[in-house]
Amino acid sequence: MLKGEVATGTGQPLFIYIWYMENPLNSAYWNHRYEQQDTGWDIGYVSTPLKMYIDQLTNKSTSILIPGCGNSYEAGYLLQQGFTNITLVDIAPLPAQKIIGQFGTYIGQQLTVIAGDFFHLQGQYDLVLEQTFFSALPPSMRNAYVKQMHAVLKPGGKLAGVLFNREFDGGPPFGAQIPTYEALLHSQHFTIQTLAPCYNSIEPRAGTEAFLIAVK
Secondary structure, three states: OEEEEEEOOOOOEEEEEEEOOOOOOOHHHHHHHHHOOOOOOOOOOOOHHHHHHHOOOOOOOOOEEEEOOOOOHHHHHHHHOOOOOEEEEEOOHHHHHHHHHHOHHHEOOOEEEEEOOHHHOOOOEEEEEEEOOHHHOOHHHHHHHHHHHHHHEEEEEEEEEEEEOEOOOOOOOOOEOHHHHHHHHHHOOOEEEEEEEOOOOOHHHOOOEEEEEEEO
8 A cells, every 4th residue: 555645735635645456447447547538437527317416405514425536527516516525536546636637726625636445435424426436346346335335424424326227248337226236235224215217317328327315
């Protein structure tokens, strides 16, 4: 493990590096995908289901974590809407660096960017937003996913977002369906408020997504 930190002029963390090589789909793999612009999951804007969910949130100081953030159009939208406590995590340094360049005035204030492994993240949050992160992980990591989601949420915190409700040949992306998500979440004693097919997916994904809200 290698850790480093670059500080802003105010002493706030600008960019925290945490490198782990335990997952074969590691930082080098995902960084290469971004370098080659091989990012078919990236639709170029915040997805409609997540946008509509964010629009229902009224507490702008809610601490929000977005794992596997990529280019994080969600973060841009949250900042536009006045949210003040957003943390982004991605195992690939390239998108993290891009976000810092794009949202530099927010770094160390409303926004923290971490280039590192979600599975070794510490701290707790009110809300975790899920968008294509689960599907980037091989099925062997699914139990670790729900355990870590439980660990990073405060009591009463929520895991919310969009999941694929279909299978894929090979991967990533790695597919799953609603019964699989239910079993995983119940194994960590999450209370499922919503887990149903999306009615507002973007057209290319219509009929293949589910929306989740689960409470710790």
